[in-house]
Amino acid sequence: MARVQIQSLVKRFGGTTAVDGIDIDIEDREFLAIVGPSGCGKSSTLRMISGLEQPTSGHILFGDQDVTRLSADQRDVAMVFQSYALYPHMSVRRNIAFPLENMKLPSGEVAARVDRAAEMLGITALLDRRPRELSGGQRQRVALGRAIVRDAAVFLFDEPLSNLDAKLRVVMRSELKKLHSELGQTFVYVTHDQAEAMTMADRIAVMANGQVQQLGTPEDIYFRPATRFVAEFMGTPSMNMLEGTLLNNDSGAQFSLTGTVHTISLGISLATERHQQSATLGIRPESIALVAPEEGMLRGRIDLVEPLHPDIFISVDIGGQMLLVRTNTSAKPVVGDEVGLRLETGSLHLFDADGKRMDTSTAAGGSK
């Protein structure tokens, strides 16, 4: 159990910078997910927390102790690898007991702890088998067992579910979440799967290009993305991004869509001096409703219908730009139909030309 502080952490490999000065403060007993596309620096960050990789600069603290220069075996961390990394020449029992044996615990306690961990994970019957005799899901449980058998300060997970099939992944997801609440330990979980991060984590750090784009609760991340990258990365399907020009005048802000005839009245006023600037308007597919052509804020033609019951995804061409709508209407939309679109003004997200969220409190909450 420990609070983990990551301070100005930098990792360079030759000329490339994998982690570019990140700060994360992980609470004791927190479940933090680090999520991002491949190459964003999330795995390097985790490896530096584990001690398998030395940072170029910056500090890592477990509680009050600076562990930056300690090697992996000197830090009190448990880790589950993407590849499971079981010891092939040992039985499941010895695999799980291995860290305890190295910690020189009395054999009675080792046996008791192994039994308890095996019971928690439902692998008691497998204890005398070798890793090669196990299925992928069973191996994953053994890898988990080897971690939870210890009373480590921090538990690290490096994409532990990505080698499992989709169905098992969902099962393991909820089991991991349950495990976290049972163990009451600090979890740091790296994944490229935003659904895993959303469902399990207390807080999520979204990384891109070696930097933390946003650190917040799943709700923050989803409903108030700090950057355009976060907005597009989190959520399936992705948030719609409309390019255009933001016009700011006394009567309120308006957004004129590039390449179309549309101008949307945002119903908010922006705390900006500039009267006109290029910007991006984001709206999630579920925040758009299909209405009759004359009733919508936007008008367009249905380009594609993808039924993924109970939801239906409809791509609408609004004359130069596309919008994806998520609906569960019983009416069958037909390709080519003219439709109106009503956007929930409370769910609009504005990003400036640099991709930064604009005056977020006003933009999202203005018309509520």
Place this chain on the structure above:
Amino acid sequence: MKARTIMVYAFMVLAAAYLLAPVLWMFVLSIMTQSEALSVPPHWIPEAPTLDNYMAFFNPSASQATMGAAAITAMPGAMLNSVIVGLSVAVANVVFGSMAAYSFARLEFRGSNALMFGYLVSRMVPAVGIMIPLYVVMQNLHLLNSLGALVLVETAETLPFSIWLLAGYFRTIPRDIEEAARIDRCTWLQAMIKVFLPMATPCLVATGVFGFMSSWGSFLYPLLFTSGSGNTTMPVIISNFATDINADYGLLATSGMFAVLPPFLLALWFQRWIVSGFTAGAVKG
């Protein structure tokens, strides 16, 4: 299709005969009398099989052999010498080979490829070509007539190949497993001993066997660096059964039978370690 199968089998039988006939001939010779051994055409099936040649080794003084007696007496000592040299070379190959191979497989250092290439090239030099310099070196080290000289030379000759063999195998062992051991509170050395080397067992055994066999069969080095029956190894002693005056083929073949026994048993014993798929199940394939 049928004709083709027959052809394939015929070829395999020929190949097997090519490989096994000398061994069979050695065995047949070892149970023949000297006069039958010299008969033309040769008898593949002895008319009067005898164990006299074998008995001679256990009871040298009663031997009918006239010229092989000295060699017979020297055999047990030479065999022991061969075993000592063989085991030493095997251990040296495994210990130094695995350390060097680990460096090649896991560490990134300047000139890594060039160094490995250099090692392998050193093996291309024919032994005869460096015989005289080697002899001078051994003389200056006062190692002539000692088993130490043989261990040194045989190890130098086999180590490059062992390193290359082990490095290739080490690269197939996933890094994750070593890292998991570090996470599981092992120091680097503990991770090496408890996890890495056990996973490399098949290749370590193969390397040891390779080192043993190479020195076991080596003739030129012991002939050159050692003299006298007490200090030399078996191949040299065996050659003593044939002199410029005469050759006792029966004793020659029998000593050959004794010579193949240890490596044969060794291979049989270690076969169970040299199994493929040892690392299966460690990581997701």
